[in-house]
Amino acid sequence: MRTTTNLPQGYAQKNYVNLSTRTANGISFLLCVGLLALGWRWRGFDALSALQRAGIVYYALFALALVAALLAFSWLHQLTHAMLLRLCTGVSPLYARKGVRLFVGTSAYLCRRDAMLVLLLPALAWTAAGTAVCTLTDGLWFWLAMTSLLANLGSAADDVYYAACSLRAPKNALIQYRGFAVGIYTEE
Numbered sequence: 001m002r003t004t005t006n007l008p009q010g011y012a013q014k015n016y017v018n019l020s021t022r023t024a025n026g027i028s029f030l031l032c033v034g035l036l037a038l039g040w041r042w043r044g045f046d047a048l049s050a051l052q053r054a055g056i057v058y059y060a061l062f063a064l065a066l067v068a069a070l071l072a073f074s075w076l077h078q079l080t081h082a083m084l085l086r087l088c089t090g091v092s093p094l095y096a097r098k099g100v101r102l103f104v105g106t107s108a109y110l111c112r113r114d115a116m117l118v119l120l121l122p123a124l125a126w127t128a129a130g131t132a133v134c135t136l137t138d139g140l141w142f143w144l145a146m147t148s149l150l151a152n153l154g155s156a157a158d159d160v161y162y163a164a165c166s167l168r169a170p171k172n173a174l175i176q177y178r179g180f181a182v183g184i185y186t187e188e
Helices: 021-043 046-054 056-089 112-136 139-168
Strands: 011-017 094-098 101-105 174-177 182-187
Touching (some): 011 139, 021 139, 056 112, 056 139, 112 174
Antiparallel strands (some): 011 182, 094 101, 174 182
8 A cells, every 4th residue: 555645445544553641741750860971981971060060151051952853853853754754645744732742744644654654754863963972072062962862762752652553554544644643554
């Protein structure tokens, strides 16, 4: 089956997968703790301690830069979804926001191959970019890059789960990615 904008006749929704906010946040939290431990082991917190000794103004500016990096990277992750959805479906993506979190979905029905591309490529591409920047930087720049990597992986936790659910569906299944949930459609 190919990606289509209309549900073919004879197809019906078999499964609706919605990872609860609590579960997604729990997974993101565990990823963040693991990455912070890795960052501490890899580079240490010396740069952050030196920043704290430099004064509250520098510390506050760095905290603002961290928040900006978190938002920018998580939004870049979602905008990558939007670009891939547009390329795969030819339909404008749908946008939704919950708090500061951006979600991108589509009204189209994706074949499994396109669904895997849309679900996993942003996570893989931005994780590779974040890891490369982490290896090339040191000090405060490392922690900004690590924060961006955390934001990407936090945004990707539910995408990986949806990809796993989509892979378990039959080969001719169609997947409607809604950003915060996935509908899986199969032939009746």
